[in-house]
Amino acid sequence: MKNHEYSVGLDIGTTKIVAIVGRRNAHGKIEILGVGKAKSLGVHKGIVNNISQTIQSIKTAVAEAQASSGVAIHKVTVGIAGKHIRSLQHSDYIMRDNPDQYITEDDIEKLKEQVKKLVMLPGEEIIHVLPQEYKVDSEGEIQEPIGMHGKRLEANFHVVVGQMGSIRNIARCVREAGLEMESLTLEPLASSESVLTKEEKEAGVAIVDIGGGTTDIAIFKDNIIRHTCVIPYGGGIITDDIKEGCSIIEKHAEQLKVKFGSAMPEMEKDSTFVTIPGLHGRPDKEISLKTLAHVVNARVEEILEMVNTELKAYGAFEQKKKLIAGIVLTGGGSNLKNLRQLANYTTGFDSRIGFSNEYVANDKNQFLKGPEYATSIGLLMESLKIRDKKYSPEQPKPEEVVNEVPAKDETSAQITETPEFRTEEQVIAESGEKRRNKLTIGQKIMESVKKFFEEVE
Secondary structure (H helix, E strand, O other): OOHHHOEEEEEEOOOEEEEEEEEEOOOOOEEEEEEEEEEOOOEEOOEEOOHHHHHHHHHHHHHHHHHHHOOOOOEEEEEEOOOOOEEEEEEEEEEOOOOOOOOOHHHHHHHHHHHOOOOOOOOEEEEEEEEEEEEEOOEEEEOOOOOOOOOEEEEEEEEEEEEHHHHHHHHHHHHHOOOEEEEEEEHHHHHHHHHOOHHHHHHOEEEEEEOOOOEEEEEEEOOEEEEEEEEOOOHHHHHHHHHHHHOOOHHHHHHHHHHHOEOOHHHOOOOOEEEEOOOOOOOOEEEEHHHHHHHHHHHHHHHHHHHHHHHHHHOOOOOOOOOOOOEEEEOHHHHOEOHHHHHHHHHOOOEEEOOOHHHEOOOOOOHHHOHHHHHHHHHHHHHHHHHHHHHOOOOOOHHHHHHOOOOOOHHHHHHHOOHHHOOHHHHHHHHHHHHHHHHHHHHHHHHHHHHHHHHHO
16 A cells, blocks of 8 residues: 555544544545554643653554554654644735736745744744635635635634644654654644534534543634634543542542543432442442532533633624534543533533544444544544645646647636646646637638638629
8 A cells, every 4th residue: 555545643642642544435434444542641731741651652552553554654644732722813915926817826825824924922833824714905705715816815814823842842752753744733623624514614613622631622613713722621630630539549530430420410319329449458438429420510610611711702602703503522521421411501502522433434343433533533634635635636737737728618718727726837828729719710700701702702
């Protein structure tokens, strides 16, 4: 199998590191070739705090993915999160040298590169420059300017920024694990790729990815990314609360949370208890599930209130910015019992649990169905998009574009041309072809007129 026929997503999370190898099948769905998973030992709240342990965990996950897929892994698309992430809105423009030529992908890249030169706070670096809407000369609210004519190209951007040190640490871990980083993607954006539908992004939706160390949020409206942020609390802090509140070890606290934890105490019975084995001959401990639910509820409500604050900061409660599709909960923390009902009550928006199995073609064991794999599959999808763009077999060669222009119908040529693949030389060549076509048509008319007069005579 050639390298460009498959892609790899690498999720460096707080609790686990997952490597997923996959490719796109003939129906456009993702075929998973192999999965590798390792316990994350060197990451805290989305930030690498132990380089050597993180490198070892990455190597373990990648080795398992290689063994199960049977392919060698070289390039990976990596996710990034952490409390150091912030976002801002920015507008910028460029003046085009030749407004007679239409706008191409190169013009948009030039505008993006200009935005990337923005002066950030000391130690910060731009991760993403995401166009929201464009303005060409005096025409605004344009979502796709490619193919249009204009002198001034302007756009509103959603700019995602992170700490340079954290970004460098992730890059170093990936490099020293023997891998090349194909792309660095904000984790909530990756999760949104795998669990949100186009209709939800159009209507307005917030994805809330509750991971082990962080809760990542991305808000979409009119198919445009409007807001992103990272809350430095996740499922791990709930486990810590259970450990402290019930005076048990972390291993038992995690098991309690996963198997019996509930976000709504009123849904639990007072008479239901669970027994925790004592340590080294000490007596067993009985814990009420209602008490457990109270401990869980206190922390989950705090996280959801922070989510609510971010929704208000965006303006989700205003009529024009209202999130018609509500909230999509994903990540391992969304497996918590009754979380959806509590989210409905706390935020006032309808919510659902986001699964990525809709995009996966061969999930026979259903283990990838869990929302905890949403980010990993989203990173794989992002990697596939990069590969598709780079190795697209449909991308015509320059000479093919010129040959596609019909000689008989000039109007048809204008409709069927593909602007993003045309260069300045092609435009000049095509213009010459049109002039030749016009001359040929004129000659035909003259011949018809001559023939008519000859027949009359």
